[in-house]
Amino acid sequence: MFSVTFIKRPILAMVISLLIIIGGLVSMVVLPIQEFPDVVPPTVQVSATYTGANAYAVEESVTRPLEDKLNGVQGSIYIDSSSTSAGQSVITVYFQPGYDLDIAAVDVQNKVSMAEPSLPAEVKQQGVIVDKMSPSIVCMVTLNGDERYDDAFLSNFININVIDELRRIPGVGKADNMGEKKYSMRIWLNPDKIYALNLTPEDIINAVKSQNKQAAVGKIGSSPTFRDQQIEYVLTAEGRLTQVDEFEEIVIKYKDDGSLVYLRDVARVELGAEKYDWNAILNKNPTGLIGIYQLAGSNALEIRKAVGKVMEKVESRFPEGISYSIPYDTTKYVNVAIDNVVNNLFTAILLVIIIIYIFLQSWRPTVIAAVAIPVSLIGAFGAMYLAPGFSINFLTLFGLILAIGIVVDDVILVVENVEVIMYKEPNLTMPQVVKKSMIELIGPIISTTLVLVAVFIPVSLMPGITGSLYQQFALTISFAVMVSSLNALTLSPAIAAIIIKRRKKDEKIFVGFTLFEKGFNWLTDLYTAFITLLVKGRYAVLLLFFGLLGVIYYMFSTTPTGFVPAEDKGLMMVAVNLKPGSSIERTVDVRKEVEDIVARIPGVADVIVIDGYNIITSTLDGSAGAMFLTLEHWNERTAPGMDVNSIISQVFVKTAHISDATVAAF
Template identity: 30%
Template sequence: MKLPEFSVKRKVTASMIAMILVVVGLIAFTRLGLDFFPDLEYPTVSVITTYRGASSEDIEKTITEPLEQVVSSVSGVKKVTSQSSEGVSVLMVEFEWGTNLDFAAQDIRDQIGLYRNFLPTNASNPLVVKFNLSQFPVVFYGITANSGYSTYDLKKLIEDEVKPRLERLDGVASAVVFATDEREIRVEVDKNALISYNLALDRVLLALAAENINVPAGEVVERHQDLIVRTLGEFRSVDDVRNVVVGLSQRGEPIYLKDIAEVKDTFKETRSVARVQEQKGVYLVVNKRSGANTAIVGNAVKKEVSKIQPTLPGNINFYLAMDQAEMINMVASRTANNALVGALLAIVLIFLFLRNWRPTLIISVAIPLSIITTFVALYAAGYTLNLMTLGGLALGVGMLVDNAIV
């Protein structure tokens, strides 16, 4: 028995099945995730390395070409493309579809780690980044403070007070704070002092490197417990740096770094400025976990920020620069409205041409019934409502009308 014949001969059964599908579809709709883009992971990994002050030719010879050879040896690599510009090397590593990018990215990190000592000392550690459409920031804030805060102090405050609370929210993967001011301890060595103490600059560098390190010191058994012992030697303040012993005088007295150099607590040279509402500020970017509902996560973040802001010292202002949840709701609303208007116009035109309410009624019932039952398939397959699925539903309305007429 075919479906049309079954529907005509078993009207009650067919009606009950349709009602059940509608109820299940509406329940599935309430549980569908809402995203701007589908959870699509392109088989591409980027390797980004910066080397300030280097020309594009130097970048290509010392960083790009060696890294190309390193990443090409990773299993599953299909193609490697690169771009060398002043101060930056970018490699795009393309894998075969179906490759697990988590493992692939880790393999690249491992291979680069083995070769890291052969790269220029002043070059940054290569950053390995996967590209995933669903990992775009959910919420983007610009943050400013009164004149009593530098952007470095503001960044530290946000990292200490705001970031941990946001990362504890359900569905939040990370909260990252960006600022242009980066702290730097600058040591300006007096050449004449070096000569008078008969010291070499390399000796000073080795002394600083040897002091600024934490060293494991083995294990100690205490009351049937194995305790790990570490010697903590990393610098915690500027005074720790000033009081580093860099040598001994002829009389056997220690020579401190402060005796031969001026130690300044300052900031690195900045080549860009972050401005929020015509003031220097910092940026706060919140990313969600894969599969989390963007709208729910975005609303939870905004609610938590509104609770945190009054508790912060000083005049700290949060400006919402980008809200993906709001964009998704707007796109979903417009898509639904367009689909509804299109369906109504199609029904009206069909009635005007056919001049018969029976086939018109069949078509008008088939459209919402088919769309609602589609939500069951979307939920069962683990898909979300996004630009792709909403666009597909809108196109499906037209196909439903065509099929119903035929």
Template identity: 25%
Template structure:
């Protein structure tokens, strides 16, 4: 049965169907989204809780632990980590890939509600959650600057306008505004002035708290009209608060400006953002897990002009960091690479066929196969990404194989004098089964990959489906469109004289064939030599596979660098600010840097924060503008420049498109240390960090354990405090008033709410010695009774047109007003002495030193958990020329050498964990692929023997790939055995056996139809199939050659695949032309011997007397 007959006989229908396929694929191409890699994001949810002023220990025990207890019961959680710092707890939940993130989010919300009863009452609001991965790189960073506005005003615009609108953009998971904080009225109190007037901190706080009232006032109705009651009860600026009366002394008003410096500032002064050396507010955008990064960034860019128009004109918005620039460039370069591969394949076909008309036929098959594959990608929900385009680039080298096999066989009959139509029918009938065998066995290679799980399986699966679809479509096209064109196009050589290039190619081919004819005869006469070569190749392949340096993924050159600065844990913000600026200035001067932004201080948020840490984001110039230097080269250069800043260090790592796990760390790879107590970790983690730092495999080794922050430990003499009538609550409240940047009042505006922040002046919180200037008032400062009345009175009784904080009348007028009010209160209550509006006598002020003592101490700045264990994450980068396999082995050896106790155990996280989990799986995957190919070939040939002959070509391909990778590593130490090069090894299983199929299929047909002996049949098959074998092999090599050369953005990701394929094809082509026919003969002898043995066994089993007599 000839499947091609109806298509050959109906050229119009075949042409129309072909055009329909091409049109559908073209439409699908423009509808496909673009991405860096297939979506392999694990569902991750970030939970955050805040309790102002709480220590890391308090947050860990009272907030993190109960939340973890409830969150840990959610189905599908495979990793839960937390970090607790001052006033903040951050928990990251990572789920199985099969878990729906929306369903997981509902479960997280339910767990938070269930945990609320176990959380402290001081936690004013429920913990919040977001569908985002805090370890993910930002997709975009906006830098907001102004020549006239303050950072607080810029932050206000960013937080009020930009943050809300950008959060609504599809794909955005988190909008973090950094570099400053919201505007606030700052009240910097002078403790000495307060003591002079006998006013406690609590009294000032009470007055400030009562100075703003935003409550319903009601309405008046006068006849037909209604009047809303309005009171100027809002103080909004520092000037409004300066004249606020906090007390009376000797009949005169004591105003806020008498005891404090009141200014318009920001809520948190320990915060700084910079963009290219200028103060800036940064808007950091992170995508949701699974969101398409390019679509997300494009959506943001669409709304930016509208948002810019809604900001104050003085605010300038610049895109300081765009992660999609390198992705777009890389995708474009892969498309160019694919185009070059198609042209090279066409050149090979033309040089071998030496016929322009014949070359048109496979030239049509290649774009048709690619366009058809776009249609399959659209239906499957895939993206145009680096891996899918790599698959199509490689496919150009062997989707043409089927067309070449059909075309070459039909051309052979035409050159023998057969009419075109008859030659097409006969030729396609002869090779139809060969084409089917080649394609189906190649598709069989990908069956195990489709069943592979996890992020690696997700990467493999899209690559495999794209390749399988292109092979399947090329098979259909070769048996339909190619067959039809062969029957209706004149494929005879023209009579004109051929050019020198075609003549040279013909002479070269004939010379190769002549050499092969003579050497093949010698090989068949000396089969043991090539049997030895086969087993030597197999052994060497296994040996090299075990010795190859290994890693997870090649490090792409994204043109972006992330830096994490860490200083001494006891550093002040003022000193940290200077060091941060020094780092930024040095980075900005590097000629390869296009922009650098960063921030320090703050706290909370998905990226944490603190006075001793800072983050920088570096955008490099395009690779051609930086002298061809890779991102890793620039990182090495910057490391050397940045080592001179004393007291701080910076960890630099190139941004990656493939990153798993939910841990945030200073370096790219993580190794978590888990223990039952903080003390054990504090003892062993520094030893491990020091040991790893001394090894040549590592750079930027550090730990997130911060246990050496300085603290002032106040010890209360409770008996002395009790005798003085002072409670512990009063003491802690006073300390918080003085040093906690306490938000004591709310200012209500139309678009946002702002706060009044109270504390002592900076000169009183810069040394522990200033504690002697802090006094506790025995009055307690509660806002109640007459004092509250007085505080409000100082606002409400102001005449119309005055400020809300008081009047500008002189002190005597205030005193008269107060006396009048006291008289009124006395009339109502019957006692002026018990209802004084404002205290007119000094409060009893007791210095802290009277009942406390203090001394220095150490305190942890953060506490981490992983599951039920206390955890510390050691992070590291790889030294130049070292692989992840080297690092994993070094860590395991270090842990064994240090004899770390069993109470502490370590486990890899993120990409390192994924690498460790998949170590050894590739060998199983390759073996499974070989078994799948064997089964398919056995079914197709109805034989257990001949599939062994065909797959005997595989060791030579593996050897060639490994040798090519080792040679390439001599010139580029980034080349190793990773996911991409392993994909090449699996592909070789499907590619190289095509040559053996063409030989074996023709030889079996010659034995059956013409009665040739196995030696005659395989000898003739090798010679007749020599041209298509050489054509398909050269086409595959040249199709992968542009990948192997590795030019353009993102070439690091593509190069290992091309090198593995080119090396494997070259070696396998050289060896299998001889080993395949030799093994074919040995397998045929084995088949006959096994048949005889089976017949004897069967006869004895049945008790056949004739067979027994014959023996």
């Protein structure tokens, strides 16, 4: 018989359990840590910029040709797109859950390549970007400077010195310079002067292009040449212009009298930003802002730690007066919540052990049952690692908490049956007692395991997002139950044969156990009398049963539904949307009013603002603004009215008088 082998060879049983524990411990380190399982369909984003075009022109000349080719890409379920007056086209392709994101990105890139010939030259010059979309933001890093540094300097400093370091962090899907103001030479034409000189803007553009370029001017003395040529010269010439005065010296026109018209004669040249479509603000001060997004399946906590280390390293290169901060951090809640779940896990283990000890009234069988708990739970992590897409999250940890009471059932069955046979047949040795017990129990242990697994496996087969959400919960319990069944057939009988001993006839029983037995017998008698009464009034019980079914149905119908419970994560967002077509200047004015209100609400610690950013569509929109609020620590918000739901309600109430915009907090 299977278990007899391990009764005779207990070291083999222990080695198997140790291997299970080692594999589980290694898996615990490797498995990604998340708040919830990945339920968002894999997405690929296609973005392009048509500078100077309005939303209709972007839609007709960029978005539609791309959509025509992307429609029906293998594995996709639907596509959405956005064309903005900032000249930006964003198309998001959603794929079936579980579809390989790398393959999806390659398929989308191939379709985009087919559409590129039909796009405007200005769009092809800037490029069409295909990127694996990362909807989960880990944190936001800000660069803050004193009065010597404006937002343009901070934004460009990020591009040159910081953002590449962050993009190289394993698991980072995207590091986005939000509110980016890339340096650019801006040329303000004087219409009266260019008209008087019979010039057009196109003439000036062509002059700038022809005189501001990197030219390959060749070599002198390169082959083929004279046989006595001794030296070869590589010619170099001044490349692209970099200073304002260099641009001002660009020749625009040659007059008939031999005089020259320079760019400074018809225009004002200044160093500015490539675009002013969005701004980044931290607590009412201009800032450089980086959004860190994680790839699907990566560990958010490890990414956050790596971001902190990278920023500490690059801080040594910061000029005087510049510092960094991470005011928006989504991992704080995950850290606190998972710590709470882990504490509850250990509390549940302790309670189970205490209850087992009270009922079995001996430390020997209690040790056997207690050993089964860590072996089963840690072994479940090893199975989670082997299963694709699993992570350590609230649902898997919740499944382990529920499994604590289940994984000890088989072990309790083993030790209880051993003690029964031990006293029924006192002539048998302990290995013989355990062997006879396992012969009786091997069938029930396997059957109960299969029944439990049969209960949870169908939950993992549910389709759609619901199935993706609860799959890991159901399978985690199944993994723990299967490991506990293996443990009950191997390690538990091996240890039972070693440590369980018969009690001596004159051995005293602890007085607490005696009192517990009396109390438990009293409860048993009371329960028996109650059941007898119910049997006599069985028709009333049946009527009560159907009445309770009606109450349950009513409560099920009237109770509000939701995808996941709303939690106070210490973070919230505020969207400010003006009428379509509103200028960025008007948006800034309204945003400042909203920001003043929000910043004064008790419990709000930091306010990050992005002007010109639509938080719903994740696109540039001059008539929209987004705010990312970090609340004070939970320990500092214990007073009534300082939880996140109360603060959200205050935002709605205190901004209700603003008629120029719709303000939504969530």
